[in-house]
Amino acid sequence: MEIREMSIDLETYSDIDITKCGAYKYAESDYFEILLFGVSVNGGPVKVYDLACGDTIPEEILAALSDENITKWAFNASFERICLSNWLKRHCPEHFRGYSIPEDPASKYLDPSSWKCTMIWSAYMGLPLSLEGVGAVLKLQDQKLKEGKDLIRYFCKPCKPTKANGGRTRNLPQHDSEKWILFKEYNRRDVEVEIAIKQKLARFPVPDFIWDEYHLDQEINDHGIMIDPEFVSNAIAFDERSKASLMSKMRDITGIDNPNSVQQIKKWLSDRGVEMESLGKKEVAKFVKDSIGNMDGNITEALKLRLLLAKSSVRKYQAMQIVMCSDGRAHGMFQFYGANRSGRWAGRLIQLQNLPQNHIPDLAEARALVRSGDYDTMNLLYNDIPDTLSQLIRTAFIPKPGCKFIVSDYSAIEARVLAHIAGEKWRSKVFAEGKDIYCASASQMFGVPVEKHGINSHLRQKGKIAELALGYGGSVGALKSMGALDNGLQEEELQPLVNAWRQANPNIVHFWWDVDNAVKTTVRQRIKTEVRGIRFSYKSGMLFITLPSGRQLAYVKPRIGENRFGGESVTYEGIGATKKWERIESYGPKFVENIVQAISRDLLCFAMRNLSFCQIVGHVHDEVIIECSPEVSVQSLCGIMSRSPDWMPGILIRGDGYQCDFYQKDS
Known part of the structure; x- marks a missing residue:
């Protein structure tokens, strides 16, 4: 039988915690193995290969994994692709074929261009990013087995040695044969649910250019970004010394055993006539500012010390150590379509999107002190070590030897897009x-x-x-x-x-309410409307907003409701502020925000595709980080960033950029 496509689901074991370290480090562990390989070929019945109990995967299926002409489907396909890349190299190297040049870290993984992901398809349709969540929203006949979490905890993770389990650190199939039979059924069901999702969403195919963007995203995650391990290790040590010193000073001033205890500090303050409802950063900073010169010096000093302790940024450095793979790089930091209202990426693991900015003028000098381990000089020159370490977090990311970073970003991208589409x-x-x-x-x-x-x-x-x-x-x-x-x-x-x-800004205000009216008309009358090139349509219980790029934003089960002021509003189903699937209220300006952020995302993606000949190692909402040779020109890359796409030729975008020997925000 000729294989055209496969739907795959894996059950795996590793001693690495995937939630903290990510799939790349999880799969490269010496203890990683594939337990169950569930697969459907060409939409046929699901076959589960029990590798843990001696089954072997047929040669034609192994060969298909590296065949660029055969489409591989999975829910969160990056996990299956990364795991199979490592597994094939160890067990069936004749069937592993990487991509890119050997010097590129991406060469260690299967080419993503023949992989597609039902999770991305779900996200494109405004659905949850979990298999269980999608199955529930789509009301699939076959749902993911609820026992799955317990089975994964039992077979896929190390267990604590106890007298009852004979002191073992891992549960194998023979330790509970009934659970293992259920686990195989769980694996089978997951493939069936994935296939059911594809069938349910077949009327709403993902455009090919979105899959191209997904494949570029996978390549960027495969590249990873290098971390300076010595710098990170010293930063953690500096933070510990600084924290110990601050805690000691605070104990001397207050006499409190545990200066981290909110209750003890509140009591200490109360005994001195100061009542504070909260000891949050904002509240403490405001109190210190307002009380300078009017308060017992010890109280002000204690609260200043608390602010310094609260600035500790060691968690980011610790995350870097945890995530860093054997090649010295952090992989898998970007979740494609992580924000399904706009389609923007979401940060994962170290969260590049929310790193503190750097403002100290002698950034390189401060970094050098940390890297060399010179704590005493650092303490002498920078009286706020936690804040300095916080500003240095970005600089832990470095280019590989012989290369530099070029960082190029868009100036005021959302403001430019809003002005353009509103006609201001x-x-x-x-x-x-x-x-x-x-x-x-x-x-x-x-x-x-x-x-x-x-x-x-x-x-x-x-x-x-x-x-x-x-x-x-x-x-x-x-x-x-x-x-x-x-x-x-x-x-x-x-x-x-x-x-x-x-x-x-009258045109922007008009645009808000024109969009509001267009959405309500489309939802109420099920007809197509358009506002300044943004198209609105309704199909099969979904509201679609078509952007100039051709990409669509999807809103599930929209209807006209009443807002808290008694007026009309549009509601739809989605992941709300509670991180749960719920009905969300929206109106014109909020839809405009989605549209502007989505177009801004499309412009960045257009630039990233134009820059795909470079090694992109990181990106945020308006910024691309490129690892390149010293000869590459900043101006040439910024020129590429500044190109306008055919679908929005008049947009005034500008790529600004700079080069650096470590990641930073340009001063």
């Missing part, structure tokens, strides 16, 4: 002329010229806060969340600031 021409003119959008916004709002370091410069901060908070329908609450009051604005200034921004 004065804003687009600001971008075309290379001017500061915060100054221009303040100038438009207050009717006076504003320069960053010149006339009316004090208004720029108001312009900046307004820009960051108000583009998606935000009001006074959004300004507060963005730190308006902490940045010197008064409560009575906030509503006038909202009014001024909206008056200065």
Whole structure:
């Protein structure tokens, strides 16, 4: 029988905790093995090969794993591909065929171009990222077996040695034959559920260009990004010494046994006439700021020390040590379609998306002190070691020897996209002329010229806060969340600031409510509508928003509901703030936020595909990190970043960039 496609599910064992270390490190362990190999060929009956009990996988199936003409399907296919890459190299090297050049870390893995993922298909349709969750939402006849978690805990992970289990550290099939039979059924069922998902979603195929993007994502994860192990190890040691010193000082001042105890500190403060509801960073920082000169010096000093202790960033460094594979690189840090409302990537493991920024001017010098292990000089020159270590986190990522990083990012990408699609021409003119959008916004709002370091410069901060908070329908609450009051604005200034921004941006405001009306009309009447090139449609219980790129955003089971103010709103089903599947309320400005972020994502993806000839090792929402030889020009790569796609030729995007010997934010 000719094999055209296979649906695969693996059950595996490793001594590595996959939730902390990721699939790449999990599968490279010496103790890793595949226990069960469930497969359906060409949609036929599922066959489970019990490798743990001596079954062998047929030669034609092994050969198909490296055959680029045969499509391999799995739910979270990257796991199956990575595991099979390692397994084939060990057990059937004649059937392993990597891709890329031997010097590229990606050469250690099966080519992703012939793999497709039902989890990505589900995410594209606005569905959960778990097999169990998708099965429940789609109401599949065959559901994932609920006993699965217990079976995985029993067979797939090390167990604690006890008298009852004879002191063993692992459970094998012979230790519970009934559970093993059920485990094989669980493996079979998972393949059946995956096939059922494909059948259920067959009317909504994922476009080929999305699969191309997925394959590029897999290649980037296969590349990984190098970590400086010596620097990371010293940073952790510095943090421990700093923390011990701070704790000692705090004990000396307060007499408290455990300065980490909120209860003990609150009592110590209360005994001195200070009542604090919370000891959170913001509350403590505000108290310290307000009480300077008006409070017992010991109280202020103790709270300052608490703030320093709270800054400890050792967790990120520890995550780097945990995740780093045998090649010295962190792999699998990016989840394709992790944010299914916009289709943006989500961070995994070390979370590149939320690393602290660096602002210290002598970054290289501070880094060198940590790398050389010179704690005493660091302590002498930097009185806030936790904060310095926090600012140095990015610098733990380094290019491989003989290479450099080029970091290229988009300037104000969401603001540019919003101005373009809403037709707010004065804003687009600001971008075309290379001017500061915060100054221009303040100038438009207050009717006076504003320069960053010149006339009316004090208004720029108001312009900046307004820009960051108000583009998606935000009001006074959004300004507060963005730190308006902490940045010197008064409560009575906030509503006038909202009014001024909206008056200065009438086309954006119109766009919010045009989108609101279009969505409601489509949901209510089941007809197609369009607003400034953004198309809305309804099909089989789904709302689709078609972006200029051709990509669609999907909203499950939309309907017209009532918001908390008694007005009409659109609700749909999705993963909410509680991380559970629930009905979510939305309205025009929120849909606009989804649209703008989704288009921004598409622009970055367009640039990444144009840059795919380079070795992309990392990316965030508006930034690409490239590992390259010293001869590569920053200007040439930024020029590629600045290209506009055919589907949005008039967008004024600009790629800015710089080169560095370690990852950092340009000063």
